[in-house]
Amino acid sequence: MSDKLKEVINKQAKQNEVEMIHSDDVVQLVGFIIGDEEYAVPILTIQEIIKPIEWTRVPQTPAYVLGVFNLRGSVIPLIDLRLKFGLKAKKHNEDTRFFVLKQGDDVAGFVIDRLTMALRINRTNIGPAPETMAGDESLIDGVGKQEDRILTILKVNKLLERDF
Amino acid sequence: MDEFQEILQDFLVEAFELIEQLDQDLVELESRPNDLELLNGIFRVAHTIKGASSFLNFDVLTHLTHHMEDVLNKARHGDLTITPEVMDVILESIDLMKTLLSTIRDTSADSGIDVSECVKRLDAVSSGQAVESVQDEAPATQEQAQEPVAEEVEEHEEEEDEIDYDSLSDEEIEEEIERLLAKRQAEDQAKRAAKTAGESNQETPKEEKPKEEKPKPAAQAPVPVAPRVAPKVERSDSEDAKAASPAKRAANTVEQTIRVDVKRLDHLMNLIGELVLAKNRLIKINDDVEERYEGEEFLEELTQVVSIVSLVTTDLQIAVMKTRMLPIGKVFNKFPRMIRDLTRELNKKMELEISGEDTELDKSIVEEIGDPLVHIIRNSCDHGIEMPADRLAQGKPEQGTIGLKAYNEGNAIVIQITDDGKGLDAELLKMKSLEKGLITEKEAELMTDKDAFSLIFKPGFSMAKVVTNVSGRGVGMDVVKTNIEKLNGIIDIDSEMGVGTSMKLKIPLTLAIIQALLVGVQEEHYAIPLASVLETVRISVDEIYTVENRSVMRLREEVLSLVHIGDIFEVKRVMESSEYTYVVVLGLGSSKLGLIVDTLIGQEEIVIKSLGEYLKGIEGIAGATIRGDGGVTLIVDVAALMHMAKGVKSTAFVEDNSSAVVKEKTKASDYIIMIVDDSKTDRTIMKKSLEPLGVTTVEAADGQEALNILKQGEHHFDAMLIDIEMPRMDGYTLATEIKKYNKYKTLPLIAVTSRTSKSDRMRGVESGMVEYITKPYSADYLASVVQRNVNFKAEFLQ
Numbered sequence: 001m002s003d004k005l006k007e008v009i010n011k012q013a014k015q016n017e018v019e020m021i022h023s024d025d026v027v028q029l030v031g032f033i034i035g036d037e038e039y040a041v042p043i044l045t046i047q048e049i050i051k052p053i054e055w056t057r058v059p060q061t062p063a064y065v066l067g068v069f070n071l072r073g074s075v076i077p078l079i080d081l082r083l084k085f086g087l088k089a090k091k092h093n094e095d096t097r098f099f100v101l102k103q104g105d106d107v108a109g110f111v112i113d114r115l116t117m118a119l120r121i122n123r124t125n126i127g128p129a130p131e132t133m134a135g136d137e138s139l140i141d142g143v144g145k146q147e148d149r150i151l152t153i154l155k156v157n158k159l160l161e162r163d164f
Numbered sequence: 165m166d167e168f169q170e171i172l173q174d175f176l177v178e179a180f181e182l183i184e185q186l187d188q189d190l191v192e193l194e195s196r197p198n199d200l201e202l203l204n205g206i207f208r209v210a211h212t213i214k215g216a217s218s219f220l221n222f223d224v225l226t227h228l229t230h231h232m233e234d235v236l237n238k239a240r241h242g243d244l245t246i247t248p249e250v251m252d253v254i255l256e257s258i259d260l261m262k263t264l265l266s267t268i269r270d271t272s273a274d275s276g277i278d279v280s281e282c283v284k285r286l287d288a289v290s291s292g293q294a295v296e297s298v299q300d301e302a303p304a305t306q307e308q309a310q311e312p313v314a315e316e317v318e319e320h321e322e323e324e325d326e327i328d329y330d331s332l333s334d335e336e337i338e339e340e341i342e343r344l345l346a347k348r349q350a351e352d353q354a355k356r357a358a359k360t361a362g363e364s365n366q367e368t369p370k371e372e373k374p375k376e377e378k379p380k381p382a383a384q385a386p387v388p389v390a391p392r393v394a395p396k397v398e399r400s401d402s403e404d405a406k407a408a409s410p411a412k413r414a415a416n417t418v419e420q421t422i423r424v425d426v427k428r429l430d431h432l433m434n435l436i437g438e439l440v441l442a443k444n445r446l447i448k449i450n451d452d453v454e455e456r457y458e459g460e461e462f463l464e465e466l467t468q469v470v471s472i473v474s475l476v477t478t479d480l481q482i483a484v485m486k487t488r489m490l491p492i493g494k495v496f497n498k499f500p501r502m503i504r505d506l507t508r509e510l511n512k513k514m515e516l517e518i519s520g521e522d523t524e525l526d527k528s529i530v531e532e533i534g535d536p537l538v539h540i541i542r543n544s545c546d547h548g549i550e551m552p553a554d555r556l557a558q559g560k561p562e563q564g565t566i567g568l569k570a571y572n573e574g575n576a577i578v579i580q581i582t583d584d585g586k587g588l589d590a591e592l593l594k595m596k597s598l599e600k601g602l603i604t605e606k607e608a609e610l611m612t613d614k615d616a617f618s619l620i621f622k623p624g625f626s627m628a629k630v631v632t633n634v635s636g637r638g639v640g641m642d643v644v645k646t647n648i649e650k651l652n653g654i655i656d657i658d659s660e661m662g663v664g665t666s667m668k669l670k671i672p673l674t675l676a677i678i679q680a681l682l683v684g685v686q687e688e689h690y691a692i693p694l695a696s697v698l699e700t701v702r703i704s705v706d707e708i709y710t711v712e713n714r715s716v717m718r719l720r721e722e723v724l725s726l727v728h729i730g731d732i733f734e735v736k737r738v739m740e741s742s743e744y745t746y747v748v749v750l751g752l753g754s755s756k757l758g759l760i761v762d763t764l765i766g767q768e769e770i771v772i773k774s775l776g777e778y779l780k781g782i783e784g785i786a787g788a789t790i791r792g793d794g795g796v797t798l799i800v801d802v803a804a805l806m807h808m809a810k811g812v813k814s815t816a817f818v819e820d821n822s823s824a825v826v827k828e829k830t831k832a833s834d835y836i837i838m839i840v841d842d843s844k845t846d847r848t849i850m851k852k853s854l855e856p857l858g859v860t861t862v863e864a865a866d867g868q869e870a871l872n873i874l875k876q877g878e879h880h881f882d883a884m885l886i887d888i889e890m891p892r893m894d895g896y897t898l899a900t901e902i903k904k905y906n907k908y909k910t911l912p913l914i915a916v917t918s919r920t921s922k923s924d925r926m927r928g929v930e931s932g933m934v935e936y937i938t939k940p941y942s943a944d945y946l947a948s949v950v951q952r953n954v955n956f957k958a959e960f961l962q
């Protein structure tokens with residue numbers, strides 16, 4: 001009996017290990033479109049994705065900070081990534097979404113043009129950010145390639161960092 | 165193990181409370197060295213901690229307290245006089261004791277701290293000045309351990325107390341315990357017998373109680389490590405200690421309190437916050453429903469329920485807030501000791517006068533207020549109070565006085581720190597700041613004395629020539645300012661050269677939920693803490709004067725400077741400003757400011773939420789709150805707003821002239837008319853009717869679309885033909901919306917409708933329509949009405 005049990009436990013442990021190795025190689029991302037480019041952030045940094053709701057303007061902030069909105073009782077800043085990336089403002093439409101990203105205690109909502117999909121991408125397929133864009137100040141973490149598409153992977157901690 | 169932890173927790177809480185009291189008593193003791201009651205109280209505290217720590221196996225702590233006890237015991241018996249030197253040693257040992265207790269709290273062990281130095285000094289004090297020959301330590305302790313217990317037990321336990329345990333050897337004590345245990349067992353048996361004998365007898369259990377209690381302390385008293393001794397003694401001690409405190413609380417009042425974890429209270433407060441928000445929402449929904457189903461029976465019931473819920477929520481909130489209130493005395497207690505230490509350190513003579521220590525405020529504030537007060541008081545001692553000789557030379561009493569006073573003022577608590585020292589020198593302050601490059605020369609010139617006093621709060625500012633242990637690093641007062649601002653408090657300094665300085669800290673009673681005045685500007689809303697609102701007035705625009713580019717008004721006999729909230733918060737001015745406007749008079753300390761707003765919405769209870777890390781520290785915004793409709797409203801930071809107002813130029817009443825420039829009409833098609841109707845046929849009929857005039861027409865299928873076309877501003881419309889019944893937005897609403905905008909004030913709106921009743925016409929006029937054409941109409945009539953309203957030039961008529 002106990003031998004059997006041991007066997008089962010061992011098996012499970014092995015399986016877990018395999019999965020661990022497996023998940024070490026693969027990064028899970030969620031892709032979205034801003035302007036003409038596709039970007040992505042790690043899936044675990046996303047608290048939720050919601051349809052646009054009303055927000056309140058906050059004075060004395062850069063244009064890309066749209067204001068704050070109420071997410072079930074929490075007041076959360078709202079940042080327009082189009083404006084942040086230097087694109088022209090666009091009217092929100094059916095595809096527009098608020099990405100609520102969270103890292104530690106920092107939470108913020110980001111306006112994106114359109115969601116694409118959640119994807120698993122092999123770590124080996126992620127290259128570093130182009131040299132001109134690399135560095136601590138850059139928002140770009142790396143560039144992922146999958147089939148024929150190229151995704152810019154963003155640093156969530158940088159996105160959530162106040163830079164004004 | 166768990167039980168041990170529980171006991172340990174109790175011990176720590178109790179010990180810290182005792183020590184807090186101890187500090188104050190010790191300082192008092194120095195001025196009244198012969199107060200036996202005070203000495204007894206202090207001794208008992210040391211003793212209690214010793215007893216409990218030995219039971220909990222904290223050897224280092226036991227060792228230390230044991231020696232303290234020695235010294236105190238001698239003082240108690242008159243063998244030792246309390247001199248400042250002795251006091252220094254005692255205070256030092258108490259500090260060490262605090263450190264030990266903190267270590268225990270953090271690590272559950274008291275190792276790693278060396279007490280031998282201090283113990284040596286304690287011994288020196290005790291033996292060096294003792295008149296009697298040094299007693300054998302062990303019996304001394306035994307005696308001390310015994311005494312307080314005996315005192316307590318004495319009253320009802322005289323007989324057993326007469327046994328002199330000190331003279332007993334260990335074996336004898338064992339025997340004594342055996343004896344007492346046996347006695348108790350016998351009693352218990354008797355009780356049980358009595359119980360079975362007289363089950364129905366109600367009296368019996370009452371009699372049992374005292375019997376049961378009696379033997380307990382006696383049995384355990386002789387054994388200092390017995391588990392029950394510690395709590396027993398502690399209780400009597402803490403009460404005694406309180407009785408000895410200057411507050412002079414009644415010695416015999418039984419405290420009906422329980423300890424509650426602060427986290428639970430915080431959680432409760434958060435829940436109440438959510439409840440308040442939900443209540444606001446409920447009220448809002450009730451209002452909406454009321455409007456819609458006026459006169460329905462169920463409405464009355466709903467209103468009743470809503471008002472009960474709202475009432476109870478408010479009461480509940482107040483009740484919970486009260487549970488979090490602590491007397492500020494908790495903070496004040498540590499200052500007598502601090503002043504005493506500083507007196508010796510700085511060789512000055514100072515005394516502290518405390519009043520209003522019973523004033524209560526929220527626990528979180530009590531915790532935050534301690535540090536700033538330490539800095540302010542140190543500052544007063546170091547820079548304020550002069551050396552005794554200087555004071556005498558100036559004809560002041562040799563001893564400087566520092567006053568610490570707390571009192572309630574409206575929804576806030578004021579803590580006032582005064583000293584009768586040399587006061588602040590505004591010129592010197594400016595000079596120093598200039599030297600350190602904290603301000604420019606121009607700024608210095610423009611500064612009032614009061615502004616100059618505030619310079620001491622600048623980071624990096626210091627008056628001290630040398631960095632001393634006490635001050636001179638230029639950090640302290642900066643800390644004060646940041647901490648007080650964090651609490652939404654206000655600092656007000658007043659000073660007179662040679663007479664003294666007074667610093668007032670005004671702090672809101674509680675942080676989480678406040679009363680606010682909601683105001684509107686254009687399409688935005690803001691909440692202003694009601695505590696800073698003195699009054700609101702409605703004035704006509706003519707009453708606003710401009711002086712040196714600033715708006716001012718006369719409010720009774722005063723001239724009040726005004727600022728438009730829209731100028732401060734960069735609000736886009738899209739709507740018409742009416743002839744009348746509202747001024748919210750804000751007051752902070754001694755300064756006043758009139759804030760011009762477009763509308764007053766009302767008073768509401770709001771829950772302050774932070775804007776989070778990303779948006780924190782935005783000037784003029786103290787936080788945000790969630791309103792009844794689920795929207796977010798920003799809370800105005802009145803102090804910052806007043807500061808910002810200085811730099812804002814008035815633009816509020818500068819007319820926007822851009823829209824006034826109307827292009828000269830050179831041909832008939834320069835006239836642009838918008839046709840708003842949901843029916844395609846009707847639009848075409850209108851269009852056909854206007855065709856002979858040769859004007860340009862733009863079509864919109866409903867009110868919303870029409871408004872959007874207007875907002876886009878592609879065309880400058882000369883008139884609008886509006887149908888009343890339309891989906892999405894009807895004609896009346898459209899007209900009302902349009903008239904809100906400044907630049908469309910003169911745009912003629914013409915209703916074209918089949919609604920003919922008088923009330924319809926009235927509504928049309930109310931919403932800003934100038935003409936009312938009823939369907940069906942003749943093409944000529946429509947054209948002539950349009951012609952008349954757009955001032956169609958006759959030469960364009962073919």
